Structure formats: structure tokens, C-alpha cells
Amino acid sequence: MFSEGFLTVFLMVVLTIGILITIVLIKGRARQQTVASLSHWSQPPSRFVEVNGLKVHYRDEGEGPVLILLHGLFSSLHTWEKWVNLLQDRYRIIRIDVPNFGLTGPFPNSKVDDQTYMQFLENFVTTLKLERFHLAGNSLGGYFAYQYASRYPQRVNRLVMLNAAGYFFIPPAALIAWGMPLLGRIADYTEAPYGLFASLVRRAYADPSKATSDEIRRYNELLHRDGNRAAGGRLIRHIRNCVGFDTSRTQLLTMPTLIMWGDQDHWIPVRHAPKYHQAIPGSELIVYPNVGHMPMEEIPEQSARDLIQFLDAAQESSVCNA
Template sequence: MFYAYWNQFTDLLSKERWQLPLQQVKQRHCLPDSRFIDIDGLSVHYRDVGDGPVLLCLHGIFSSLHTWQEWTTQLSDDYRVISLDLPNFGITGPHPDGMRKQLYSDFLNRFTDALGIDHCYLAGNSLGGWMSYEFAHRFPHKVDKLILIDSAGFFFVPPATLIAMGLPLVGWPMSQSPLPRKLVHSMVDSTYAQPQRLDDSIRNRYYDLMHRPGNRRAGAAVVAFIRNNIGFDTSYLPQISQPTLVMWGKQDGWIPPAHATKFEQQLPDCQRIMYHNCGHLPMEELPQQTAQDCRRFLQQP
């Protein structure tokens, strides 16, 4: 009897009936200026707004290009602001290779080539910060300046839900079943120092994108890769020559604010700004102030 119920349960999960169809995800969360480009067998979702020097913006884990909407509005008068849903996340979805060493820097090299970008300014938040400095290290001729916002890099303990997703026994059922909406909303709230600044449309967007077909398994593979490699490689930070601005929310509950000083100590040409009453996503929580600081940094000779 047990095995009959178990087989019914696993059959239901394998059909992934709980997931949100991709077309529905697109209808809900594509923007009027959304674009798509084929790279690595993926239909990559991105925005390309404004004229001038290129500012390429990379989001964090289980996030999407929407996290840069306010920066795009604030900065596109002076810059060509490009944001994208990175492989394994957002509308773009799972990469055919899953997760491997240098997957993201290889992908970004092909993405910039496809858009005819010879060099750019590069901003990355959280996991996107790690992607940014790896790309700047491997392809230094393409990156003129670097902005790291509450960046992953040095050792930290991520939220319990993310840890569970990367565990061999726990991660599989978590990636194969719906997450409670309240749990996702709670995770999103924890990225802000003042969650009252959020509204349910943002919380629900994260929920929907985590239920896009394949995203949960792909994200879990990224978490497992990081765990299996005992974190991120920061050994080459002293070799990064590009001028770098480190931005950090003083109330970041995901990655310790003390890591901002660690980046400042490791990077040869680095400035640091700390934001009061701000959490893990300064470009969302304090968009005008952080965009002004970004512009000021990029305009420095």
C-alpha cells in the first residue's frame, strides 16, 4: 500500500503539474521593452535601454532583471543600461549544462559578443557580484569599472531554505514540489531592512519565477555547486585592476556587512559606501541614492 501511494506521489511530481507554465510567466512578467536572444541554447530574457556607455547589471540568486528596474529608469539618460535574466533563473530558465565551473563568465562573454559589446561597466548584486568579479578577472579587456553590491565572495551562512535546496536528500523534494507562498514572501522580506517598502506584486513575482518550469532544480544545482566548492574563489581579487565601487546595506541579513571591508582590503583600487536602513538589495531599497552614487563613480576619471 505504501509503495502504491509513493508511486502516485512521485508520478505527480514528475509531471510537475504544480509549476507555472512558461507562457503564463511571460505574460505576467515580461516588460513592454523585454527582448530575447538565443545563446547557449537558451532564449535569454533581457532589457537594453538608453544610449551611451554600457552598464551591464547582474542579479542575484532566484532574482531577475526586474531588480534593476529603478536603476534603469534613473540611469538610462546617460548610459545604455542592459539587464538580463541570467541562466538558471528568471524567464530565461535552466542552462543546458546545469551548473559548472566558469559557466557564468563563459556565458557573459558570449552574451556581450552577441550584443556587440566590446567593453562595459559591470554591476552585480549578491550572486551576480561573484559573477561580475569573475568575469572582470577572466575578461579584463571587456570591463572598465566594477560595482559590487552586497556581493557573494567570502564565507557566509545563507538562509536555511537555500541551504536545504543544495542538500542531497532534502534538495530533491524541495525542487520537485511547490513552495508555500508565505515562505517565499518571507525570504523576499528578509532581503529588505524595511519590508514595508515592498508590495505583494514584488513578492508574487519571486514566487512565480521560482515556479517557472525547471528553475528550482537549476537554482538548487547552483547552490550545490557552491557548497561542493566550499564557497567562492576570492584568490584572484588582488589581481583585479579595474576601479571598483563596493556598495553595502548596513542591515544586510543575508551576507554580513563586514564583508564590504574584506572586499575593500582585497581589491587594489576600491571605494566603499555603506547605506543606513538598507538590507541586501540597495539598488531596490534605496534606488535613487544608489543610482546617484553609481553615476558619480562611473563619471570619475
């Protein structure tokens, strides 16, 4: 007999398939927007730099030790805005529109594998002449952060993982459908109802009312950046084909690591937090009550204070060892 949970997921997928087919018939092909038409998301202090054939959108603000920030799936560097406002007096903060998302857009070779992302990050920091830095990432960005740190430990002083992707979980039904071979390719080029899209963004918050209309509009507009929708679909199907993510490299992490998690994460379950804590030697773990998938957006002050305490310990350690 099938379990109740399996049947629930199956019915959700079937319903989503029906919705997507209806959307195809009614809405038609998704619009594509140029970077120029989205220039209101790249106002100063935005910059662009050429890396691996991409014009990478990034921002470089503040003074002090370097802190690089990586966003999650279908997000952009704007997700860190509240942290930047709180932290730029203490750190030089560099945040990136990760390839296949935001204004950076898809890799020219259409690749979405780990090695392509790792080589991009290494070339990016080399282009900016960065030698050592702190590295933090949320969701998919958290996965990229620890993958990079495990390969280039000489670069990363301290690592911070916020609700990081990695261990197996059942994503929202819309993403399951997008990962399917034929239906996924249809979804790559199909315009979804704004209300459905907005509900997925709100799902990232423990308190859905904290997802403002401006934030939802930003997510929606940047998804329609030319090439992003299809690139996101390729990434989802790549993850499906690999049967998830590679978490084996967590045991190779040697730098101090802080794991942050919201206990009301409806995207990646909080039960993954202690798994990372156990897998990463000497790591620290903070679980926030009544917080969802993005602590830096829902509780920016508290999460920023915890980040400062963790990162400043590196400064104190260097002074003690001088």
C-alpha cells in the same frame, strides 16, 4: 561543548527539515510554468536572443556608455527597474535574466559552475557586439561580475559590486536545507507555502514593508518557470560542494571598483564589505545605514547618485587623458 550559535543554526535546520517534510506530504509536487504563461514579465522593452542554446531574456534601454547589470539568486532583471528609470538618460543599460533564473531558464547541459557562467557572459556580450562596458552585479550577480572582470579585464571599464557573494557566511536555514543531498532534491520539486516564500523575500530588506506584494509575486512566479527550481537547487548544492565561492580572483582586478553594501543585510553580512575593500586594489567602499541586501531597490535615488559619480569619473579621466 557546542556554541550557542551552532545550536541555534542546528535547531533552525532541523525545524526547516520538518517543515519541508510536512510540505511534501501536504502540498505535493511544485507546479511548472511555461515562458508563454509568464509573458506578462516579458512585455516591451523585453527582448530574447539565442546564446549557448538559451533564449536569453534581456532588456536594452537608454543612451550613452554601456552598463550591464546582473541580478542575484532567484531574482530577475526586474530588480533593477528603479535604477533603470533613474539612469537611462545617461547610460545604455543592458540587464539580463541570468541563466537558471528568470525567463532565461536553466542551461541545457544543467551545468552551474563558474566557467559555464563566464563563457555565457562572454558569448552574450559578443552576440550583442559589445566591446567595453561598465559592469555591476548584486549578490550572486556581484560574484559573477567580479569573476568575469578578472578574466576579461579588457572588456570592463569600471566594476560595481552590491552586497556581493563570496566570503563564507551562514545562509537562511531554508537554503541550508535545500543544499542537503536528499532533502535538497525533494525541495527541487516541492511546492513551498507562499507565506514562507514571502518571508524569505522580505528578509532581503532592512524594512520588510518595502517588499511589495507585486515583487513577492514576481519572485514566486519566476521561480516556477519550467526548470528554474531544480536549477536553483543544483546551484545551491554546487556552492555547498565547493565549500563556498572562489574569492581568490579579487586580487586580479585592475579596473576601478566600487563596493556598495547595506549595513542591515540579513543575507550576506556587512562584515564582508571591508574584506572586499582590502582585497581589491584601489577599490572604493560605501556602506549604507539602515539598508538591506539590495540597495538599488531600497534606496534607488541615493545609490544611483553614488553610481553616477563613480562611473562619470571614468568619462572625466578619459577627457583628461585625451
